[in-house]
Amino acid sequence: MLKVEGLNAWYGQAQALFEVSLSVGEGELVVIQGLNGAGKSTLLQSLIGIGPRAQGQISWRGAPIQDWPAHRRARAGLGFVAEDRRLFTGLSVKENLWIAAPPRAWPSDQATPALRFDRVMALFPQLQTMLHRPASQMSGGEQQMLALARTLMTAPRLLLLDEPCEGIAPVLVAAMRDALLQLAREGVAMLVAEQNNILALHAQRVLVLTSGRMDSAA
Numbered sequence: 567m568l569k570v571e572g573l574n575a576w577y578g579q580a581q582a583l584f585e586v587s588l589s590v591g592e593g594e595l596v597v598i599q600g601l602n603g604a605g606k607s608t609l610l611q612s613l614i615g616i617g618p619r620a621q622g623q624i625s626w627r628g629a630p631i632q633d634w635p636a637h638r639r640a641r642a643g644l645g646f647v648a649e650d651r652r653l654f655t656g657l658s659v660k661e662n663l664w665i666a667a668p669p670r671a672w673p674s675d676q677a678t679p680a681l682r683f684d685r686v687m688a689l690f691p692q693l694q695t696m697l698h699r700p701a702s703q704m705s706g707g708e709q710q711m712l713a714l715a716r717t718l719m720t721a722p723r724l725l726l727l728d729e730p731c732e733g734i735a736p737v738l739v740a741a742m743r744d745a746l747l748q749l750a751r752e753g754v755a756m757l758v759a760e761q762n763n764i765l766a767l768h769a770q771r772v773l774v775l776t777s778g779r780m781d782s783a784a
């Protein structure tokens with residue numbers, strides 16, 4: 567469903583990605599590993615359309631999307647959770663979730679926002695107990711769950727996740743991993759950047775990025 571061919575990206579004159587190619591099939595869990603600075607975040611950001619200057623082919627369900635702005639890619643089903651979470655810290659958990667669910671016409675083939683909200687609550691019961699708490703008063707792991715839950719409110723077909731289990735308490739790492747594996751079982755495709763082996767152990771494929779270049783055949 568996602569196919570990337572010959573992707574290059576530059577921060578000014580400095581090239582960060584070199585001819586990266588990869589694909590993610592329907593319902594697949596694909597992990598990208600690499601050291602700090604290897605280019606994992608740049609790759610995910612380039613795919614969602616918020617990265618630096620980039621060149622290459624990105625096709626999503628058969629359509630070339632490399633020239634699409636980020637909001638169009640998101641509407642087409644690409645959901646992104648950034649490493650820094652990008653929550654509305656002054657808003658409550660509930661408000662952070664509902665702000666992501668447009669009240670206007672909802673595709674008939676997808677769950678309504680209300681059903682989706684219930685689904686997200688079932689996936690992350692921890693959030694249910696803190697619906698009215700400002701995001702700024704949550705732990706890092708709870709914020710990470712909220713960031714994922716908020717993206718799920720947009721009904722993504724492919725989740726792009728940047729280090730979802732990084733820097734959070736072990737008990738929440740397990741909850742996050744289990745939630746992601748549950749989503750994978752339900753058929754949500756995922757492309758996950760991680761430095762540890764939490765999701766890689768369950769992935770269909772593990773790709774390695776070294777200094778902006780993909781090591782293994784994608």
Ligand code: ATP
Pocket residue numbers: 577580582600601602603604605606607608609
């Ligand atoms: P980390 O695990 O530390 O987040 P990463 O694999 O995600 O690393 P990137 O953040 O994509 O790597 O960085 C890839 C390269 O691009 C690095 O050399 C980094 O220094 C550079 N880079 C990243 N962001 C910027 C930026 N905003 N301006 C200039 N260079 C950048």
